Amino acid sequence: MRRHHFHQVVQSEPETESESDVETMRCISCKEEYAARDAGTCKECYEEASETEEELKREIEDLKAKVAFLRFWSPLDHAHRGSPTPSGPIFPDVVLVASDDGSPGLPPVPVPAHKAVLVNRSPVFKAMLENEMEESRSGTIKISDVSYDALRAFVNYLYTAEAWLDEQMACDLLVLAEKYQVKHLKVFCEKFLLSRLNWDNSLLTYAFAHQHGAKLVLDAALSLITDNMDKLTKKEEYMELVEKDPRLVVEIYEAYLSKQVNTAVLKDTSTKS
Known part of the structure; x- marks a missing residue:
């Protein structure tokens, strides 16, 4: 006859988890271990990620401002002014001349540009070139109290939204940005001066x-x-x-x-x- 063995099942009170019993996980960022009940990421990496996110948001805002600044003027914006053709240039080329061009005995070196770009970037240039002022008629804009290098950097920024800066150049460009109301450049120079x-x-x-x-x-x-x-x-x-x-x-x-x-x-x- 087959014997049957019966075992009494006794439910014991759950033991308190010791540190060795706690299941751990490993942070995918820093590889440090942390408790599974704290699922996600470790505190240090979370805080670092939050800081990185804020920094990325600032960079995105800067890029958006740069894109908005560089948005090229469209001929359609001025179609009502009687442009010859929607696709043709409305303004001829223009040159800018620095009054403080340090070349004694030699004529100042002109910095070439396009009126369409100047008008799009600066409300001061816009008022100057869209009205019958001397600069509009002659195609030459004389810039006072500025060196050739600063003027060339200024015009280059209007096309690229980029500039190589040291403290002197940042100050020179900020003065030009204020004078011609190029807000994006002024902020760019201010941030550089803050860093110095x-x-x-x-x-x-x-x-x-x-x-x-x-x-x-x-x-x-x-x-x-x-x-x-x-x-x-x-x-x-x-x-x-x-x-x-x-x-x-x-x-x-x-x-x-x-x-x-x-x-x-x-x-x-x-x-x-």
């Missing part, structure tokens, strides 16, 4: 930004200066600024006092709470 801003050049940069309405650079330079007021009067540029433009010195001290008041108010509010 430091304590040594802060006062000169502040004065320059103030003169040319470069708000991004102005605010950053002023913040840097007011954070180092104990060193301000020791700078050679400080005494020069006092003599040349004392109004700017007053504005710096006003900004410093305002910052001190705001800091005191915040401390007082924090103490009471």
Whole structure:
């Protein structure tokens, strides 16, 4: 006779998971292990990915602005002005001449361009060339207070939205961008100057930004200066600024006092709470 064995099944209380029992997974980015219940990616990689995403968004916005800036003028935009043919050029070529072309005894070297491009990129050129002004009739635009190299870089930017910059060239191009209302170029130069801003050049940069309405650079330079007021009067540029433009010195001290008041108010509010 076949014997049957019966086993009593006893359900025990589930044991608390020890660290060795916890199932782990490996992050595909950094290869570090993390608990399976925290599925996804490790905290460090997640934060890094978020920063990368924000950076990519900024780059995309910059590219969109660049594409919008480089959108070439279409003959159809001016069809109502009586252009000869929709596909033909409305404006003849034009040359730009730098008044500060450093070639003594020699005529300035002209920088060739197309009126259609200038009109599309700058509202100042647009007003100048679409009306019966001297530049429109002669086909020559004289640019004052600019070197040939800066003018050539300026015209090249109008075609390509690119420029090789050092601090001097960035300042020269920003002045031209402000004068001819090329906003994309002005922002481009401001970002470069921001990347080069430091304590040594802060006062000169502040004065320059103030003169040319470069708000991004102005605010950053002023913040840097007011954070180092104990060193301000020791700078050679400080005494020069006092003599040349004392109004700017007053504005710096006003900004410093305002910052001190705001800091005191915040401390007082924090103490009471």
